[in-house]
Amino acid sequence: MSGLAVPLWDPGNGQGMRQLAELGLALLLSSLIGWERAAQQKSAGLRTHTLVGIASALMMEVSQHGFSNVLGLDHASFDPSRVASQIVSGIGFIGGGIIFVRRDAVRGLTTAATVWLTCAVGMACGGGLPVLAVAVTVLHFLVVRGYPLLLRKVRTGPTPAAVELHMTCRTGNAVVPRLMQTCTQLGFRILQIRVQQKPGQTDPVRVLLELDGNADTSGLATELLQNDGVIDLALRPSAEPE
Structure with missing residues (x-):
């Protein structure tokens, strides 16, 4: 060079x-x-x-x-x-x-x-x-x-809803399975479920349910709050599938 x-x-x-x-x-x-x-x-x-x-x-x-x-x-x-x-x-x-x-x-x-x-x-x-x-x-x-x-x-017809349910629940009496059953009966599909407990504490627990479906989300929240095992509930929109 x-x-x-x-x-x-x-x-x-x-x-x-x-x-x-x-x-x-x-x-x-x-x-x-x-x-x-x-x-x-x-x-x-x-x-x-x-x-x-x-x-x-x-x-x-x-x-x-x-x-x-x-x-x-x-x-x-x-x-x-x-x-x-x-x-x-x-x-x-x-x-x-x-x-x-x-x-x-x-x-x-x-x-x-x-x-x-x-x-x-x-x-x-x-x-x-x-x-x-x-x-x-x-x-x-x-x-x-x-x-x-x-x-x-x-778009015509109902718009699919993607929501996250953040709940505080009491343990016992198969609370979580009953909540999942209520969601499916109302027309929602369960995408994910997470149950979290604080260290050294067994009651209550935090439950996250990620759902999608065409049903009314306000009716879902009302139905879940009628369950004696649910202490509080927050319903938030989930990230939309891309």
Whole structure:
């Protein structure tokens, strides 16, 4: 490599400032997407999406500008698209870790797709396509915020309810099985049940039931409170399947 000039990155030239601007745009857009996911209390939130976005942008910058010192060598080939394809393949590991299946309910698909989209936004920023990056970010908010509202307007029939029941119950007399039976009789499907006891204390216990179904949740709460074993009850919306 004698006689080959290796260009150094200079933040004072136009190319260096453009690269910083592209990384800054990736930071801004991926943070906006991550903020929306964090506001929805999803498993991948602000930090995950931001890191995916800026990392993708950086890898695109490296793909385009990081190998300029070998372009003058004999038998050296240069294909920036190879790095881009590897980014797309690698992001699948993160997306696959977000998706999980419990019984017949699949969760995390939308969040995994959003991580994939954030990767694409970062690649567009690093690839010098800021207009496309901004446009896709706007489309992201349109899809994840606007489509659920549209579906609620066009959907016919009862809307499935996903709820969590947080109860304090007395032990004995098969209280928990009776509560589960009441839920199923009213048309709800039990997705998960957890019973917690305080250390050194056997009564009362905390019971969490995660349900879904088309029945009236207020009627369910009224029916469960009529059980002598239930001390208190809180009904909260559960995270919607994605």
